[in-house]
Amino acid sequence: MLKFTESGLEGVKAELSWLDDLMESKGLVRAGQWDYERVTYDRKFSTIEGTFYLRIQGIAAEGDVGSGRAVIQLMSPLLGKHYYPHGVEYGETEEFPIQVVTKSKALIQDISDLLKTVQM
Template sequence: MYFENKTLENITAEQELLVSVMEKNGLECDGGWDFDRMTFDKRFDLKEGRYYLRVFCQAISGDVGNRSAVLKIAKPALGKYYYPHGVEYGEDEVFPKHLVTECEQILESVKKEFAAFGIEA
């Protein structure tokens, strides 16, 4: 499930600030990076299964590996984890309403944090 119109999409920020804001809101990038991208996750273990709120970022300049990148946020997603296949984001997935609401609140908090630095989509 992709979050439409949450206004994180297209926010551009320096890597150090981006990592700080994401971590402050519980989103971590543990190994989810390459030299031109980063992926921030928040894991939710519920009785219905394991879910991930995922925020994808693409480097528009610099290098993620040496922490000098400027990154642009893509459309955030919520996915359900299936062992051993991985995370599915498809329209056929059913997500608990309380989880969707919590994820929307997290994304709103991230948006406000960037706005405090004068950064908006």
């Protein structure tokens, strides 16, 4: 697992529908990955080395996700590797292609910069 600490996203709060639009514009999807208290946005990277996912999670600081009216507090982004049929693994020994790490850092920075304009 690669945890992007000090990404500028930790603790940032934003309204759910705005956050959904922002994440989608950057290629991260929420789809069915939510419950009433949390959300998960994923960006898939397919490379010759395998399939990797940038994951940005958040918890509902106000409201609930199911109602579509919530303020989400973001957590540190993670990078994991997908293993068929088990799913995404976040083991400490995973190795990540430099191009995936570089692209992930750039996306996180873009998202962080945009969130600074609307922080709650």
